[in-house]
Amino acid sequence: MSVHLVNPSDNSFGTAVITPRWLFVLAAATPLIAGDPILVDESLEPIAPQTIEPGDIVGISIHTGNALRGYAVGRMARCRGAWVVYGGIHATLFPEEALEQGEAHAVVKGDGDIAWGKAVTDCLAGNPIRIYEGGRIDGSQFLAARWDLMDPAKYMWASVQTIRGCPKHCSFCSVWRTDGQKPRQRRFQSVVDEIVTLRRLGFRYIALADDNFYPVTLTDLRQAREQKNSARLEELTAIRAERFQLMEELSKLPKDMVFFTQITMEAGEDGDFLDAMRRANIKGALVGVEAVTPEGLKAVYKEWNLSGDALARQLQTFKQHGVHVLGSFIFGLPTDRPSTFDATVEMALRAGITFAQFVMMTPFPGTVDFGRWEKEQAQNPTMVGDVPITRYWMIPTEVRPKMFTPHPTMSSDEIRERTQKVWDRFYDWGAIWERSACTPNLRSRIAFIFLSKLYRQMYAGTGISTDSARRKKSKSWAKWTARQCKKLFQATPMPELPSPEWEIEMGRPAQAAFAGGDGAELQGPFEMFPES
């Protein structure tokens, strides 16, 4: 009997950018009695059906974008006599769909760190229940990933989670509803131990797979003070202190490490936090800008974001403190007009952000936007074949529309074409070359250009491309570029890197873990985010 964990994907590139963290966390959650699980990441290679034997247990993770492929894998596994269990955000939101369409024996809702062990044990005993409530476990219970089961040659960046949940409530995002609004911080010692393991293996680029790395804003603290809410103030202060503690420990790791995270724009007001990020080598952050106008921000319940010149200044602040921004913008909001596209790309260029992504409005299940849309569609649903559009992930990818919600003034094609042009303009050779000036030497500059082009191609290949010929071409381009980028990201493994010693009772480090690398890696090929 074997346990298989499958990350479904329709696109296999042979090399992947970021490790799918759930795979290695669930590996750690697999009971010892079941042995080491077999990990299959289909973004590298599709699963080979003959590897599944009767009585095996197959765990499949689905988000909305890969649910259809996930169900096909599940049906195949069940047909071969395996126990089939689903988990992940989409299965959490639609457990019945996974049971029916994916022919699951069981679904784990919510966190799998504890519930997966129970599901495996029950499958081994031959009596799994239909639904396991994994819930939202406490941060101290988050498991460290089994990186010993990963092939380091296949991934460019590893991913480590430091916190789950987000106190905000953006209308297009499901995180605050599924992961909760109460931030759940992982013990920083466990985070650092994992990173040391990864650096030993030769990973120096790490994505901090967090919903929001900045869970307490200066405004939150001020409001608690003004309301004289001492309990709240104490709680917020403790969360903030733990963030600083984590960053302090990260700053003791080898100096060649580069971390990247996701953060709200409000961090731009918090110079102390940004400085701590820079010292911790958190050199880049995805910032959800979403829209550049006040109306657009209102439409997504993100009025607390800035617009206009104040927005440009706020984004520049990140860079001044040494944190590069990957700005994320959404097109297709009801308030968007043809002029919004130019205004957005001009703002992105003016604000000096290092990377940008321009995504099209997608109503993800579990969001406020999705709920509203589902209600609107209830009476007279639009159908694509025999699938209602509100179940768009069940529409075969070849015929799946690129946009699902109609816009009041523009057609989907117009929005797509204009979005494409914005990508083209932000990532044209001249603009990339200009941005690459933030790197310290020619080699890094070339690497920067490669990465920018890869980023742009991967998006065009898997998302917003206008026709299948272009998609095919950009996929093979992305495959080639990914192989080159992998080489650029590789670092010399540091098997001797010592683990920090922690004072367990105090929950604080007893001594400085690692005073810093020898600097050799700083000459590496991709030191594109120098200390500024």
Ligand code: B12
């Ligand atoms: C890091 C991250 C990314 C990274 C890295 C992705 C990667 N390779 O891992 C990047 C930036 C590349 C990314 C891209 C995208 N992402 Co993203 N991402 C995340 C984020 C913040 C964390 C994911 C993570 O690693 N978590 C850590 C692991 C350990 O947690 P987990 O995956 O939730 O797994 C736990 C449970 O779900 C459960 N579980 C999971 N799988 C299974 C399987 C079984 C069998 C069992 C039993 C349990 C189980 O157990 C695990 C441990 O507790 C999540 C937000 C979130 N809170 O999930 C969004 C999230 C998954 N992303 C989302 C989206 C929309 C995207 C994009 C489409 C964005 C875009 N517009 O381009 C792309 C799509 C990429 C792709 N093709 O897959 C949405 C998905 C919504 C949905 N309904 O599907 C999320 C939920 C964020 C949101 N705003 O709502 N993402």
Ligand code: SF4
């Ligand atoms: S989009 Fe970002 S800030 Fe908004 S709720 Fe989601 S994780 Fe939080």
